[in-house]
Amino acid sequence: GAVVSQHPSWVICKSGTSVKIECRSLDFQATTMFWYRQFPKQSLMLMATSNEGSKATYEQGVEKDKFLINHASLTLSTLTVTSAHPEDSSFYICSARIQPTGELFFGEGSRLTVL
Amino acid sequence: QKEVEQDPGPLSVPEGAIVSLNCTYSNSAFQYFMWYRQYSRKGPELLMYTYSSGNKEDGRFTAQVDKSSKYISLFIRDSQPSDSATYLCAMNNAGNMLTFGGGTRLMVKP
Numbered sequence: 001g002a003v004v005s006q007h008p009s010w011v012i013c014k015s016g017t018s019v020k021i022e023c024r025s026l027d028f029q030a031t032t033m034f035w036y037r038q039f040p041k042q043s044l045m046l047m048a049t050s051n052e053g054s055k056a057t058y059e060q061g062v063e064k065d066k067f068l069i070n071h072a073s074l075t076l077s078t079l080t081v082t083s084a085h086p087e088d089s090s091f092y093i094c095s096a097r098i099q100p101t102g103e104l105f106f107g108e109g110s111r112l113t114v115l
Numbered sequence: 116q117k118e119v120e121q122d123p124g125p126l127s128v129p130e131g132a133i134v135s136l137n138c139t140y141s142n143s144a145f146q147y148f149m150w151y152r153q154y155s156r157k158g159p160e161l162l163m164y165t166y167s168s169g170n171k172e173d174g175r176f177t178a179q180v181d182k183s184s185k186y187i188s189l190f191i192r193d194s195q196p197s198d199s200a201t202y203l204c205a206m207n208n209a210g211n212m213l214t215f216g217g218g219t220r221l222m223v224k225p
Contacts (some may be wrong), residue, residue, distance in 0.1 A: 006158065033213075043203065044159070044219045056166045104146055104205070104213055106158035 002028050005094050006107030013084055014115055018078045021110045023094030029074035030096035034104070037065070038091045050077040084114040118142055121204055121216030130225050134191040137171040138204035138216045141185065145214075146182050150189045153201045153218070162202075163189065194223045 005027040013019050023033055031052045036044040048069050049057040056069035066088075068080040077096075081088055093109040121138045124160070128134055136150075147166055151159035163178040167173045171178045177190040191198055204216040 004158075041220075044215055046212065049212070091156070095158075101164070102207070103161060103164050104149070105161055106151070109156070109158040111156065 001096050002026075002096075002103070004094065004105045004107040006094055006110055008110055009108055012113045012115060013102070015084055015085055018082045019081055019112060020078055020086055021092055021094075023077045023096070023107050025075045025096045025105075027083075028096075028098050030098070031074060032090070033071060033077040034095045034097075035069060035077075036093045036095065038050045038093060038109075040091075040114050044058075044093065047079075052077075062082050079106045081112065086114045088112065089114045117217075118208065118214050119204065122219055123217055123218040125222055127222045127224060128194055130194060130196060130223055132194050132223070134198070134221060134223075135193045136189040136202050136204075136219050136221070138187050138190075138206075139185055140187075140206060140214075142206075142214070143182070143185065144208050145196050147207050148178070148187050149205040149213070150178055151203040151205060152174075152198075153203060155200075159203055174221060187198040191221075194221075196223050196225050 005024045007022045023044045033050040040063045047062045050069045050071040052071045058064045071077040093105050119140045150163040153159040165178050168180045175192045177219045179188040185206045199222050201218040203218045205213045207213045
């Protein structure tokens, strides 16, 4: 299957700092990538849709100024958690859709712990 | 009512058993159906991808879609302890967002 790489896989930061997570499609181009958040033993929660060359589309209740998304190329989307707080600690996962079949492939996830 | 319903489990089976995982859905416009496996602290891994109704087999895994009943299944034959994970069903229309089930946690005991 297609490969989506996510980095870093694990990050610890101090409260108030910003953290950037990268999502790359390694063997295909992705005009659309998705960012999810997952709390322990819960399902994926879609945060936003990242569109190459345009603004991201955020789901209701997700603060766009806190979770900055940039999709500057067809293979890279980044999620920046700004001024992180302990309640932002979670597992963040990206995915990319392969065309024309529409199959969705996920990255390995990034575990963020804010102290 | 959620668009996609999936029993959260946990489902515990002995090694070698046949496992049946299921999802029901309410949106008749869904055409693409997927099953993902997610190990703890890892991203979901695409297992099966089917379009419209019918069966699809890949090794020990068989996916079934019954659009008339709005019901999809994933069967795992000869289950192994390494199959222990959370299984997520997902579905969508062409070009639309995936809608996920809540996931079923499977435990295969040696």
